[in-house]
Amino acid sequence: MPIPARLWQALDAGTVKCLLCAHFCSIAPGAKGLCGVRENRQGTLVSLSYDKVAALHLDPVEKKPLFHFLVGTQTLSLGTPGCNLRCKFCQNWELSTTPGTQDRLYGQDIAPQKIVDMAKAAQASSIAYTYSEPTIFFELMYDTAKIARDNDLANIMVSNGFQSPKCLQELQPLIQAANIDLKAFTNHFYEDVCGARLKPVLNNLVWIKKAGWHLEVTTLVIAGFNDSDAELTQMARFIVHELGADTPWHVSRFHPCHAMSDCRPTPVETLKRAQDIGKAQGLYYVFVGNVPGSGLENTICPGCGDVLIHREGFRVMSNSLEKGRCPKCDVLIVKE
Numbered sequence: 001m002p003i004p005a006r007l008w009q010a011l012d013a014g015t016v017k018c019l020l021c022a023h024f025c026s027i028a029p030g031a032k033g034l035c036g037v038r039e040n041r042q043g044t045l046v047s048l049s050y051d052k053v054a055a056l057h058l059d060p061v062e063k064k065p066l067f068h069f070l071v072g073t074q075t076l077s078l079g080t081p082g083c084n085l086r087c088k089f090c091q092n093w094e095l096s097t098t099p100g101t102q103d104r105l106y107g108q109d110i111a112p113q114k115i116v117d118m119a120k121a122a123q124a125s126s127i128a129y130t131y132s133e134p135t136i137f138f139e140l141m142y143d144t145a146k147i148a149r150d151n152d153l154a155n156i157m158v159s160n161g162f163q164s165p166k167c168l169q170e171l172q173p174l175i176q177a178a179n180i181d182l183k184a185f186t187n188h189f190y191e192d193v194c195g196a197r198l199k200p201v202l203n204n205l206v207w208i209k210k211a212g213w214h215l216e217v218t219t220l221v222i223a224g225f226n227d228s229d230a231e232l233t234q235m236a237r238f239i240v241h242e243l244g245a246d247t248p249w250h251v252s253r254f255h256p257c258h259a260m261s262d263c264r265p266t267p268v269e270t271l272k273r274a275q276d277i278g279k280a281q282g283l284y285y286v287f288v289g290n291v292p293g294s295g296l297e298n299t300i301c302p303g304c305g306d307v308l309i310h311r312e313g314f315r316v317m318s319n320s321l322e323k324g325r326c327p328k329c330d331v332l333i334v335k336e
Contacts, residue, residue, distance in 0.1 A: 028040060052109075054080055054098075058077070065287070066179055082098065083133040089222060285299060304326060
């Protein structure tokens, strides 16, 4: 059964305003928000996704991707149907678009305490809210994260970064790490390809960094859409100046998918160019994703140039850090 939603306010004539994400949907009685999983029932906003866990897996934390947080550990990852964006290139479209294509949502009713128990039984070090968009299953994430925190498990949010300020404030004491998509650096791309806006994402990235969460940023690079030298340079400069040169940036390969299945895969040369641009702008760590065997996903010390963490795909093959520092030049790489 749906549960009462958090973060909303009543308007006139039974309409409610959702305060969860940056869309701030006004929802008439009987209608749903853009995410498809928050519904106005007789003047009360309810969550339709709380008991609909549709994906639950034990993953390497590197798969989120987080390369400098709890290195080499496992995370219990979960997601529900729905999303507050409409990305034409969505790699998880079967999960994210479900509310708009089916009359009923699918998924399991797994209580927050059970999720935490499963994570502990699997010897995971964290729980990751991921796969679709964790903002839209805020209530489940919030309740689970509170219990996880009390059981010495870290909480990870893998997100498009389109939350409302109030949503982030509510999560501030609960989340320890986040990977946020920076999908492009033009509002046109966000509006036309994702059904969103750029500015809230930029504001939220800055907020997250100031809040003290461990932050990594991912850009799915799509040839002909967001891969120009100028745009990649703008993204890299923003990360350096607003988030810090030590913020990992993952530039990942696009594979034809969803409504952009007629587009070509991103050339590896394009990803290498993005990596070079990021480093030229002053970023210490730029990783190429979705290209197994590329050798472009290792952590290299910005002080001495030694390879400190060697990765193959999502596997850590070797890790020479000592208490998070380079053993040769003592540069801090990973906060422990």
